[in-house]
Amino acid sequence: KQEVTQIPAALSVPEGENLVLNCSFTDSAIYNLQWFRQDPGKGLTSLLLIQSSQREQTSGRLNASLDKSSGRSTLYIAASQPGDSATYLCAVRSSGSRLTFGEGTQLTVNP
Amino acid sequence: GAVVSQHPSWVICKSGTSVKIECRSLDFQATTMFWYRQFPKQSLMLMATSNEGSKATYEQGVEKDKFLINHASLTLSTLTVTSAHPEDSSFYICSARTGGRVSYNEQFFGPGTRLTVL
Numbered sequence: 001k002q003e004v005t006q007i008p009a010a011l012s013v014p015e016g017e018n019l020v021l022n023c024s025f026t027d028s029a030i031y032n033l034q035w036f037r038q039d040p041g042k043g044l045t046s047l048l049l050i051q052s053s054q055r056e057q058t059s060g061r062l063n064a065s066l067d068k069s070s071g072r073s074t075l076y077i078a079a080s081q082p083g084d085s086a087t088y089l090c091a092v093r094s095s096g097s098r099l100t101f102g103e104g105t106q107l108t109v110n111p
Numbered sequence: 112g113a114v115v116s117q118h119p120s121w122v123i124c125k126s127g128t129s130v131k132i133e134c135r136s137l138d139f140q141a142t143t144m145f146w147y148r149q150f151p152k153q154s155l156m157l158m159a160t161s162n163e164g165s166k167a168t169y170e171q172g173v174e175k176d177k178f179l180i181n182h183a184s185l186t187l188s189t190l191t192v193t194s195a196h197p198e199d200s201s202f203y204i205c206s207a208r209t210g211g212r213v214s215y216n217e218q219f220f221g222p223g224t225r226l227t228v229l
Contacts, residue, residue: 034218043117043204044155044220089154099145099206099218101154 002027002094006102013080014110021075021105023090028071034099035064035075036089044089048075080109113139115207117221124195125229132190132224134205140185141207145218146178149202161188195228202226 003026013019023033032051036044048057048064050073056065063076077084087106091099114137124130134144143162147155159175161167161182169175177199179191188207192199204223 036220041202041223041225043115043222044206046217046219049217093218098157098160103154 002030002092002100004090004092004100004102006088006090006105008105009103010106010108012108012110015080015082017080017109018076018078019080019107021077021088021090021107023073023075023102025071025073025092025100027094028068029094030068031093033064033066033073033090033092035062035073036091038087038089038104040087047088077107080107082109082111085109113137113207113209113217113219115141115205115219115221117205117224119224120222121225121227123227123229126196127194130192130195130226132192132203132205132226134188134190134207134221136186136207136219139207139209141188141209142185143208144182144188145206145208146180146188146190147204147206149204149223155204158190192226195226197228200226200228 005024007022034049035047038044050057050066061078066073085108087104089104090102116135118133146158149155158173159167159169159180161180163182163185167180182188202223205221206218208218
C-alpha cells in the first residue's frame with residue numbers, strides 16, 4: 001500500500017526566503033507525482049505534474065524534482081511571498097490509477 | 112488548466128435529509144471522476160471512483176448505500192448523501208481526470224462543498 005509523507009507539517013518563513021518542501025513515498029512504482037496548493041476552505045489547485053520518466057518540472061518561482069528510485073520529491077519555492085501562504089499537498093499516482101495524498105505542509109510567509 | 116465546478120459550495124441541512132452535490136467538468140470530458148472527503152486539518156480521503164456509464168467503485172469503509180454516486184455523462188457526476196447525520200459533516204471535493212493514458216493524466220479538482228448537518 002502506497003504511503004506518502006510530507007515534511008515539515010508546518011513552516012513559517014519571512015518574505016523573500018527560498019524554501020523547500022519535502023515529500024516521500026514508499027512504493028517507487030508510480031506513474032506520476034503532483035503538487036497541489038490548497039487555500040483554507042477551498043479546493044485544490046494543481047501546481048506541477050511530474051511524470052515518472054521526468055526528474056523535474058518548473059513553473060515560475062516553483063520547481064519540483066522527482067527521484068523515483070529513492071521515493072522522494074521536493075518542491076522549491078523561490079523568493080517566497082505572503083500570497084504563497086497555503087497548504088501544499090503532494091500526491092502520487094501508482095497502480096490502480098488512484099492518487100495517494102500526503103498530509104500536507106502548511107506554509108506561512110510573513111511580510 | 113481544465114476547470115471543475117461544484118454546486119453547491121456549501122449546504123446546511125437537518126439530520127435525516129438527503130443532500131445532492133454536483134460536479135461538472137466545464138471544458139473537457141472526464142472519463143473518470145473521483146469523490147473525496149476532507150476533515151479539518153487532514154488530507155483528502157478518497158471515497159469512490161466513477162467512470163462514465165458504470166457503477167462507482169467505493170473505497171473500503173465507505174457505505175455505497177449512504178453515498179450514492181451517479182456519473183451519467185462525461186461532464187457530470189453527482190454525490191448524494193442519504194439520510195445525513197452530523198458525523199457526515201465534512202468538506203467534499205470532486206475531481207475529474209482527462210481521458211487517454213492513465214500514466215499521463217492530470218487530475219483537476221473542484222472548489223469543494225462544505226456540508227454541515229445539524
